[in-house]
Amino acid sequence: MRNPLSERIVDIPFSGIRKFFDIAAEMQDVISLGVGEPDFDTPWHIRDEGIYSLEKGRTAYTSNAGLKELKMEIAKYLERRFEVSYDYDTEMMITVGGSEAIDLAMRAMLDPGDEVLIPQPSYVSYVPCAALANGTPVIINLQEENEFRLTAEELRNAITSKTKLLVLPFPNNPTGAIMERKDLEAIAEVIIEHDLFVLSDEIYGELTYLDHHVTIASLPGMRERTVLINGFSKAYAMTGWRLGYACAPKVILEQMLKIHQYAIMCAPTTSQYAAVEAVRNGDADVAQMREEYNGRRRYLIHRFREMGLSCFEPFGAFYAFPCIKEFGMSSDEFATRMLQEEKVVVVPGTAFGDCGEGFLRISYAYSLEKLKEALDRMEGFITKIRQSK
Amino acid sequence: MEMREKILTFIEKNSRVDLKDLAVMLGVEEATVANELEAMEEEHIICGYHTLVDWEKTSIEKVNALIEVRVTPQRGRGFDSVAERVYNYPEVNAVYLISGGYDLLVTLEGKTLREVAQFVSDKLSTLESVLSTKTNFILKKYKDHGTVIAKPQDDERMLVSL
Numbered sequence: 007m008r009n010p011l012s013e014r015i016v017d018i019p020f021s022g023i024r025k026f027f028d029i030a031a032e033m034q035d036v037i038s039l040g041v042g043e044p045d046f047d048t049p050w051h052i053r054d055e056g057i058y059s060l061e062k063g064r065t066a067y068t069s070n071a072g073l074k075e076l077k078m079e080i081a082k083y084l085e086r087r088f089e090v091s092y093d094y095d096t097e098m099m100i101t102v103g104g105s106e107a108i109d110l111a112m113r114a115m116l117d118p119g120d121e122v123l124i125p126q127p128s129y130v131s132y133v134p135c136a137a138l139a140n141g142t143p144v145i146i147n148l149q150e151e152n153e154f155r156l157t158a159e160e161l162r163n164a165i166t167s168k169t170k171l172l173v174l175p176f177p178n179n180p181t182g183a184i185m186e187r188k189d190l191e192a193i194a195e196v197i198i199e200h201d202l203f204v205l206s207d208e209i210y211g212e213l214t215y216l217d218h219h220v221t222i223a224s225l226p227g228m229r230e231r232t233v234l235i236n237g238f239s240k241a242y243a244m245t246g247w248r249l250g251y252a253c254a255p256k257v258i259l260e261q262m263l264k265i266h267q268y269a270i271m272c273a274p275t276t277s278q279y280a281a282v283e284a285v286r287n288g289d290a291d292v293a294q295m296r297e298e299y300n301g302r303r304r305y306l307i308h309r310f311r312e313m314g315l316s317c318f319e320p321f322g323a324f325y326a327f328p329c330i331k332e333f334g335m336s337s338d339e340f341a342t343r344m345l346q347e348e349k350v351v352v353v354p355g356t357a358f359g360d361c362g363e364g365f366l367r368i369s370y371a372y373s374l375e376k377l378k379e380a381l382d383r384m385e386g387f388i389t390k391i392r393q394s395k
Numbered sequence: 396m397e398m399r400e401k402i403l404t405f406i407e408k409n410s411r412v413d414l415k416d417l418a419v420m421l422g423v424e425e426a427t428v429a430n431e432l433e434a435m436e437e438e439h440i441i442c443g444y445h446t447l448v449d450w451e452k453t454s455i456e457k458v459n460a461l462i463e464v465r466v467t468p469q470r471g472r473g474f475d476s477v478a479e480r481v482y483n484y485p486e487v488n489a490v491y492l493i494s495g496g497y498d499l500l501v502t503l504e505g506k507t508l509r510e511v512a513q514f515v516s517d518k519l520s521t522l523e524s525v526l527s528t529k530t531n532f533i534l535k536k537y538k539d540h541g542t543v544i545a546k547p548q549d550d551e552r553m554l555v556s557l
Contacts, residue, residue, distance in 0.1 A: 040556070300420075351554055
């Protein structure tokens with residue numbers, strides 16, 4: 007029989023956490039700090055609208071770009087929250103999670119040989135999506151001393167004549183880093199100077215604890231070169247509904263929509279009806295969850311300080327990214343041992359890029375009780391290693 | 396949100412939180428939280444710290460009733476004096492002045508149906524200003540004080556996700 011597989015696909019590696027998942031799944035009494043989704047249920051009034059839409063028999067496709075009602079609400083929301091305006095009809099589409107939008111944007115914008123700048127540590131899908139779109143991923147290694155923000159200098163150093171697109175993953179998974187207005191202004195200058203485009207993944211935009219999140223699309227001259235990606239998963243605790251959206255200039259968006267039309271048809275109808283309620287009446291829920299995450303964030307950072315574990319203060323998403331270099335172990339070794347000896351699951355920083363070596367991703371999408379128990383175990387583990395040295 | 400509101404919002408759901416942890420989560424000194432709590436107890440903004448018990452799961456029998464009471468308000472004192480006469484009975488859990496078809500809503504806890512019935516007929520109905528009562532027995536509590544009584548669901552998320 008012939009090889010049934012595409013070499014290009016086979017060459018793309020599996021994500022690095024399968025091993026952890028497999029070990030942890032076999033163990034009893036494991037506490038996980040390894041989850042990348044909210045611990046809250048979707049607020050009831052949103053679920054209720056989903057149920058109601060089913061009762062009404064709204065079970066058909068929507069238009070390819072998504073429900074008009076939802077897009078109009080999102081346009082209002084983006085103006086209200088992030089001071090950026092999009093024409094719901096020609097510059098916006100509803101996708102199957104932010105993930106689909108990432109894939110679509112890369113495929114719509116890249117030709118073979120085009121270089122895509124991907125700052126790391128960052129979410130695992132940018133590199134494979136760039137490769138699947140025939141682009142060439144070029145990694146920018148972010149530095150802890152800059153709190154894992156992207157600097158204009160780092161950007162400038164990575165640009166070549168082939169560079170076309172910059173992925174901007176802030177607030178960041180896994181580091182919790184954010185980009186403030188001044189940080190964005192500094193890189194916007196370089197982006198415009200070199201005529202680059204930006205894929206701005208702002209799925210954690212609502213979960214910012216320092217100041218209000220700023221989207222790069224709201225900066226002068228940036229809107230026409232930005233694909234803004236957001237969604238409902240993190241802000242409204244709706245991961246399982248698989249619903250996101252993309253906003254972009256018409257010329258880019260219509261090509262993204264073409265791929266979506268052939269590959270997906272439309273985002274799930276039930277989810278879209280629920281999302282109308284979320285974006286229309288969900289601001290208070292988001293504020294409440296953000297307040298709750300913020301309390302846990304402070305608690306987590308406080309505990310790290312007490313343990314003497316070095317960690318910059320993260321102001322976004324629901325992750326902290328402590329440094330474990332003092333223990334003389336790789337991230338993978340540390341995480342594996344802590345799982346085996348203390349039954350605590352964390353994700354090694356290397357799952358998010360080679361420059362994540364020496365760090366761990368700790369999620370605080372957990373109740374205070376769980377967080378406490380897990381951190382007590384972690385503290386015990388660290389004390390034990392320090393003593394054995 | 397103001398500090399007081401933040402503290403109240405938190406402890407209304409979890410009054411047993413360690414003060415030190417609460418201070419860390421609110422990003423303030425422990426003394427600040429302790430002082431605010433003391434002041435709010437003093438001002439009777441915080442009226443008590445109670446425990447939500449599901450008696451159904453114990454072997455102890457309890458009967459709860461909601462009683463709708465129509466009363467004649469008294470000159471100069473309105474409903475306050477009759478409300479006071481009612482709430483002074485230890486078996487009365489709560490007394491609310493209500494808008495609508497009746498005046499006072501009284502919640503009551505007794506050991507048996509008979510005990511509750513006896514309280515209503517002997518004590519409550521015989522009060523001079525009480526015009527009528529209507530007793531509703533509680534058959535099952537689903538949610539109380541914002542808390543669902545059934546055991547909370549386990550965390551069904553995958554152990555690890557990126």
